[in-house]
Amino acid sequence: MSADYTVQGSVAVVTLNNPPVNGLGLATRSAAVDAIRRAESDDAVKAIVLTGAGKAFSGGADIREFNSPKALTEPTLHTLIRVVEDCSKPVVAAIHTVCMGGGLELALGCNYRVALPGAQIALPEVKLGLLPGAGGTQRLPRVLGLEMALNMVVTGTPVLSEKLAGTALFDEVFPPGTDLVAAAVAFAGRVADVRPLPRVRDRQVGYPNPEGFLQASREQVKAMAGPFPAPLACVETVAASCTMPFEDGLKFERERFLHLMQTPESKALRHAFMAERAASKVPDVPSDTPTRSIASAAVVGAGTMGGGIAMNFANAGIPVTILETTQEALDKGMATIRKNYENTVKKGKLAPEKAEQRIGLVTGTLSYQDIARADIVVEAVFEDLQVKESVFRQLDAVMKPGAILASNTSTLDLNRIAAFTGRPHDVIGLHFFSPANVMKLLEIVRGGETGKDVLATALALAKKIRKTGVVSGVCDGFIGNRMLEQYLRQAYFLLDEGALPQQVDAAIERFGFAMGPFRMSDLAGNDVGWYIRKRRAVESPHIAYSKTADLLCEQGRFGQKTGAGWYDYRAGERKAHPSQLVNDMIVQHSKDIGVERRAIADVEIVERLVFALVNEGAKILEEGIALRASDIDMVYLTGYGFPLHRGGPMFYADTVGLPKVLEAIRSYARGRHGEAWTPAPLLERLAAEGKGFNG
Structure with a gap:
């Protein structure tokens, strides 16, 4: 975490050295300031080259110092830039x-x-709910022009250096393969005696009718920004580059940056950013744990889930074989995979030759022997323990030694599944979310005997197939579905008490969920939950459920796949239309169970659904099923449509304040089905101590 200093002839070379991306942490900033001043005071040095060691010039702020005093300790980034800019x-x-x-x-x-070609150039702060806070909004327009700079700042999207060649950002983009430092030293020698020294701050932003362009940009950005204030703030600060003197623009940028730092939206985005990185770290599995090679894969089951899982392997360039029991089922599954790729091509998201290449990596078979040499096999069959037992006993018999045996189970006991084999250390849960080729979450379930190398391999595989891997211990439903069950219980109880599906969905969608519980159930298939409730009736008869969902399923209304669920669906479309038949059924059921229906406010709907997640999440955390509260947040942000600007259920509870959350839970515990609201001991303890789930 330093800046290395060498001298080549009359040129000093200052190299930022803070792996992995030369983050500008306090130690690196201090070393860089010292190096620039050292070079300036050395009469033998005529010019200075500033570069970065390893795989980056610099990725920006050191994320390890986010939200710590070091981020604001002198020399700050502003100070470092001023030292560089004022150098003689x-x-x-x-x-x-x-x-x-x-x-x-x-x-x-x-x-x-x-620069060398291929360098990624970006100001990505907007993705953390912020804007560039060290002059980026004022300097970039002065070298790229107002329009290009505004686009980069508002979107945060990287642009390759060669695409910016010819702009005032770069004085030269060298050919591929050039020795960068040697070329930069030679360039520095050529400009060593040029005076006055050019400074970006001295340039003007030229643009015809900037106000007209900026107003159009404001309207466009406002339409796409949703609940996030940062994109519009980016427009205003970039606008200052052509309406204010440079120093005034810097001051305005700093004020907007500090304001955004305190917004709940930015805090949520920064939490999610850090949480995603923390999720891959398991305390007893060091980063240098050996991993197993995954050069080939197999999937058991060619249904919607199995096909989607297979596509993940193909997308990562890993050959995959799908096993089915009948040729008809296999053909249907393979045809669906081809159709999915063809649809992606039609949308312009994938080149035709790439699609064919990926399709070519997927093969089908009806024989277990044909998958015996795969490095990993993922079971994606019906969610029934007896069916899983049959599959895993056959896998145990044929798979090569060292192969990883993974189950896509969403609720079942992974330890029981592992016990069907003679190699429980090779068994792990890989719970994909539908559609598996799209959804980002991968719940990695660690069994009691799962090998550390198997877990490390699964975490590495998650990155390779571009998933967010979150580790869970073994329990019914793991992290996501165990919490979801309490969320759905409350949704169904709300129907008994006076709400209708469309009101519940609308309330939670206004809160920010991508989809309410009833639209979600119709999409997933209401028969899935019905099957689980039947199992619960046998295994946990003391747990109370509303009977409304069962009444729905008894009518064959399983959701979109049957054209009818909580909503009605018309042929050829997915739009949910409120169903009078279902609404009448709900009202009648309330009468049948002797409940007088009442008006339910949206705030109660949101609290009951979200705080049900929070309370169960606290139990999961205390039991050690989840390693950290932020892991729970990642599960819900990446797999269940929880609003990103609220940071996940546990972070949202911290934002509300745990005493307030606890007070609401105790209030609902005094109402109907109060037994569903037993406060988690961890929640009670943290609330009493004035602490939060996330530190």
Whole structure:
């Protein structure tokens, strides 16, 4: 975490050295300031090259110092940039691979910038609910022009350096294969005596009728920003680059940055950013744990889930074989995979040749022997323990030693499944979410005997197939579905008491959920929950459920796949239409069980659904099923449509305040079905201590 200093002839080379992306943490900032001042005071040095070691020029702020005093301790990034900009000798930024956020802002403070092609150039702060806070909104428009700079700041999308060649951002983009430091030193030698030193801050932003363009941009950004304030704030700060003097623009940028830092939306996005990185860390599985090679895969079951899982392997370039019991089922599954890829091509998201290449990686078979040499096999059959037993006994008999045997079970006991084999250390749960080729979450279920190398391999595989892997212990439903059951119980109780499906869905969707519980159930299939409730009736008869969902299923209304569920669906469309038949059924059921229906406010609907998640999440956390509260948040953000701007259920509870959450839960415990509201001991303890789930 430093900046290395060398001298080549009359040029000092300052190299940021803070792996993995040369984050601009306090130690690195301090070392860089010292190095620039050292070079400036050395009469033998005529120019300075600033570059980055390893695989980045700089990725910007050091995420390890987020929300810590070090982020604001001198020298700050502002101070470092000012030292560079005020240096009496030319400073040349030599950019490669990654130059983002504060790294780009630092480069913009240099007198000259040279780069290799392929470097990713970006100001991605908007993705954390922020805006560039060290001059990026004021300097970038001065080198790229108002329109291009605004687009980069508002979207945060990286642009390759060669696409910016010819702009004032770069003085030179070298050919591929160039020795960057040597070329930058030679460039620095050529400009060593040029005076006055060029500074980005001295340039003007030229744009015809900027106000007309900015107003159109405001309207466009407002329409796409949703609940997030940062995109519109980005427009206003970039606008300042052409309406204010430079120093005033810097001050305005800083004020907006500090304001955004305190918004709940930015705090939620920063929490999610850190949570995603924390999820891959398991305390007793070191980062250097050996992993098993995954060069080939197999999937048992060619249904919707199995086909989607197979596509994940193919998308990552891993050959995969799908096993089915009948040729008809196999053909149907393979045809669906081809259709999915063809639809992606039609949408322009995949080149035809890439689609054919991926389709070619997927083969089908009816024989277990044909998958025996696969490095990993994922079972994706019906959610029934006897069916799983049959599959795993056959896998145990044929799979090669060292193969990973994974189950896609969403609720069943993984330890019982592992016990069907003679190699429980090779068994792990890989719970994909439908559609498996789209949804980002992968719940990785660690059995009692799952090997550490198997768990490490699963976490690495999640990254390779572009999933967010979250580790769960073994319990009924694991993290996501165990919590979801309490959420759905409350949704169904609300129907008994006076609400209708469309009101419940509308309330939670206004809160920010992608889809309410009833539209979600219709999409997933109401028969799935029906099967689980039947199992619960045998295994846990003391748990009370509303009978409404069972009445629905008894009429064959399983959702979109049958054209009727909680809502009516018309042929050829997925739009949910309120069903008078279902609404009448709900009202009648309330009468049948002697419940007088009442008006239910939206705030009660949201609290009961969300706090049911929170309370069960607290139990899961205390039991050690989830390693950390942020893991629970990642499950709900990436797998269940929880609103990103609220940071996940546990983070949202912290934002509301745990004493308030506990007070609401105790209030609902005094109402109908109060037994469903037993406060989690961890929630009670943290509320009493004035603490939160997330630290």
